[in-house]
Amino acid sequence: MKKAVVDTWVQYLHYMKIELRSPFWILASLFQPVCYLYLFAPLLKNVSDTGGASAAGSIGSINSFAPGLLVMIALFGTLFVGYGMIDYLRSGIIERLRVTTASRLSLLLGLVLRDVTTLLVQTAIVFVLSLPLGLVITAPAVLLTAALMVLVALTISPASYAIALIARSEDAMGPILNFFSQPLLLLSGMLLPLTLAPLWLRTLSDANPLKYVVDASRAIFRGDLADPAVWRSFALMAVLVVVSFAWSLRQMRKATE
Amino acid sequence: MDMIVTQGLCKTFKSKGKDKGTGKDAGVEAVRDVDLRVREGEIYGFLGPNGAGKTTTMRMLTTLMAPTRGTATVVGHDLFRESRRIRQDIGYVSQKGGAYEYASGYENLVLQGRLYGLTRAEARDKADRIVLQFDMADYARRIVQTYSGGQRRHVDLGMGVMHDPKLLFLDEPTTGLDPHSRARFWDVIRTLRREGITIFLTTHYLDEADQLCDALCIMDHGRVVAAGSPEELKREVSGDVVEIGLDPANVAQAAGLLEGMGGVCSLETTENSVKLLVESGETVLPAALPRLVQAGIAVARVEMKRPTLDEVFQKVTGRALTEAEIEAAAGGGGAGSGAGSGGGGWT
Ligand SMILES: Nc1ncnc2c1ncn2[C@@H]1O[C@H](COP(=O)(O)OP(=O)(O)OP(=O)(O)O)[C@@H](O)[C@H]1O
Ligand SMILES: [Mg+2]
Numbered sequence: 284m285k286k287a288v289v290d291t292w293v294q295y296l297h298y299m300k301i302e303l304r305s306p307f308w309i310l311a312s313l314f315q316p317v318c319y320l321y322l323f324a325p326l327l328k329n330v331s332d333t334g335g336a337s338a339a340g341s342i343g344s345i346n347s348f349a350p351g352l353l354v355m356i357a358l359f360g361t362l363f364v365g366y367g368m369i370d371y372l373r374s375g376i377i378e379r380l381r382v383t384t385a386s387r388l389s390l391l392l393g394l395v396l397r398d399v400t401t402l403l404v405q406t407a408i409v410f411v412l413s414l415p416l417g418l419v420i421t422a423p424a425v426l427l428t429a430a431l432m433v434l435v436a437l438t439i440s441p442a443s444y445a446i447a448l449i450a451r452s453e454d455a456m457g458p459i460l461n462f463f464s465q466p467l468l469l470l471s472g473m474l475l476p477l478t479l480a481p482l483w484l485r486t487l488s489d490a491n492p493l494k495y496v497v498d499a500s501r502a503i504f505r506g507d508l509a510d511p512a513v514w515r516s517f518a519l520m521a522v523l524v525v526v527s528f529a530w531s532l533r534q535m536r537k538a539t540e
Numbered sequence: 541m542d543m544i545v546t547q548g549l550c551k552t553f554k555s556k557g558k559d560k561g562t563g564k565d566a567g568v569e570a571v572r573d574v575d576l577r578v579r580e581g582e583i584y585g586f587l588g589p590n591g592a593g594k595t596t597t598m599r600m601l602t603t604l605m606a607p608t609r610g611t612a613t614v615v616g617h618d619l620f621r622e623s624r625r626i627r628q629d630i631g632y633v634s635q636k637g638g639a640y641e642y643a644s645g646y647e648n649l650v651l652q653g654r655l656y657g658l659t660r661a662e663a664r665d666k667a668d669r670i671v672l673q674f675d676m677a678d679y680a681r682r683i684v685q686t687y688s689g690g691q692r693r694h695v696d697l698g699m700g701v702m703h704d705p706k707l708l709f710l711d712e713p714t715t716g717l718d719p720h721s722r723a724r725f726w727d728v729i730r731t732l733r734r735e736g737i738t739i740f741l742t743t744h745y746l747d748e749a750d751q752l753c754d755a756l757c758i759m760d761h762g763r764v765v766a767a768g769s770p771e772e773l774k775r776e777v778s779g780d781v782v783e784i785g786l787d788p789a790n791v792a793q794a795a796g797l798l799e800g801m802g803g804v805c806s807l808e809t810t811e812n813s814v815k816l817l818v819e820s821g822e823t824v825l826p827a828a829l830p831r832l833v834q835a836g837i838a839v840a841r842v843e844m845k846r847p848t849l850d851e852v853f854q855k856v857t858g859r860a861l862t863e864a865e866i867e868a869a870a871g872g873g874g875a876g877s878g879a880g881s882g883g884g885g886w887t
Binding site: 286289290293294297300301304305373374375376377378379380381382383384385 | 602603604624627628630631632634635636637638639640641642643647651652654655656657699
């Protein structure tokens with residue numbers, strides 16, 4: 284047990300070190316939030332001003348836009364991490380690691396925790412960049428959002444590695460990821476609230492776990508921390524984290540066959 | 541103590557996609573009934589053409605994949621029940637290496653040590669020693685992405701011995717290295733053996749097997765077709781090789797004249813010579829040369845050699861190693877065919 288913790292920690296530090304060495308890392312994590320907050324959000328402001336659903340009280344439109352943006356960054360920031368795994372498979376790194384005495388879980392956790400860290404940095408960036416745009420938020424709400432983002436990353440990142448371990452090539456990986464990412468994005472209400480959608484579309488979106496995450500983070504950003512949507516999404520994501528890890532671990536165990 | 545003992549080890553891959561001709565899902569029998577015995581302290585060579593099943597055997601013995609059938613003990617531990625113990629006692633350097641491209645060689649070494657349970661201080665200490673011993677000081681602090689092929693192999697090997705394993709598996713350690721780097725790499729491997737590490741390596745190079753290995757086995761189409769020390773194997777062939785140098789224009793005609801002569805086991809031609817594998821050079825040569833002279837063929841050169849491992853290979857498999865390689869690359873023949881994907885074709 285103690286060895287598993289040390290193994291995980293050692294690998295996590297290693298992956299972070301490699302990540303931070305890349306000069307593009309900070310730029311890449313800044314780029315998406317900046318684009319959406321400064322190039323896309325202004326559009327949305329006009330939509331809501333002309334009679335949208337979210338012009339509630341004194342809280343500005345950034346409070347309804349930022350939650351969706353965060354979930355989108357969480358989705359796209361972690362869904363594609365599997366590409367790195369394909370590179371590791373091809374260069375024999377996974378095989379080498381599997382012959383060491385490090386536990387299989389630690390091989391996975393080292394990578395996943397790096398992805399969680401990256402996402403937390405991006406979350407922080409979104410918060411900071413949103414303040415000048417009129418974001419109103421309390422400290423508990425910030426922490427709760429961050430926790431929700433961690434759960435999203437803990438679900439999607441291991442799943443992405445599992446897909447990579449099955450697909451084993453970029454060519455096979457691309458279509459699979461697109462297949463998942465498009466419906467997950469469109470049916471979550473990330474960009475435009477699903478209240479605008481027809482009934483059948485809303486029914487369909489009930490099957491999308493990210494919809495509950497978006498609903499929860501909207502509630503949190505409204506300051507409504509006690510909204511049932513919040514604890515419901517936490518419970519759902521907690522289950523999905525376990526499922527995702529179990530699947531990924533299974534693929535990791537049989538990675539060379 | 542024996543470091544590796546296997547009995548009837550088999551691995552059959554379920555083939556992805558069915559056989560086009562028959563519509564049956566036959567699977568690939570990559571390794572069939574392999575019996576091995578590797579003694580403590582030796583350098584054991586595993587020789588065979590592409591697709592012979594060398595890597596597959598090694599992957600089973602290093603706990604990476606479960607055998608389909610058979611039994612094996614590695615460093616005294618049962619392969620099926622004690623894989624954790626085996627991992628602690630062995631090192632494995634795969635065909636592909638497996639260093640992180642964007643970390644330095646030194647960082648790769650230290651991380652590897654840490655994953656085997658060394659403390660940070662111990663790992664650094666050992667990495668320092670390996671850098672000295674393998675003569676890596678010039679490049680150890682640069683990222684691996686900038687390394688030459690030989691430098692990479694040194695890092696890979698270093699990672700394999702960070703935890704002082706008793707048994708080291710090397711899958712084609714010198715493929716792609718120039719003769720000079722290969723010779724240096726052999727020296728490093730010999731040093732490791734002197735330190736008490738048993739070494740099990742695969743190779744395509746007959747000279748490597750001959751000069752480096754104390755014992756070896758030859759594998760072909762998933763089976764072990766010969767095993768023993770290089771000297772024993774050569775003695776078994778017990779024939780001599782006679783090479784007659786000729787004008788390129790006469791090679792075909794000369795081959796026709798010599799083929800099927802008494803005492804000739806097999807015949808092979810090169811651009812400007814005919815090579816005969818004979819029972820005894822002393823009796824065949826005096827008969828062969830007059831035949832050529834009578835046909836008006838001028839003999840430029842005559843050479844006689846005791847057998848090499850190449851001839852051993854030819855005898856036990858019925859073809860030369862180079863031919864076997866070409867055949868495997870073309871996807872023909874036995875275990876080489878039928879695999880939709882996998883590690884066979886590319887090295
Ligand atoms: N994962 C796999 N699935 C299906 N077939 C496989 C798999 N791995 C290997 N094979 C097949 O098993 C056979 C033996 O392959 P192996 O990699 O062990 O050969 P090798 O002796 O190491 O060859 P090389 O010298 O090219 O490295 C080949 O026919 C190969 O295509
Ligand atoms: Mg191989």
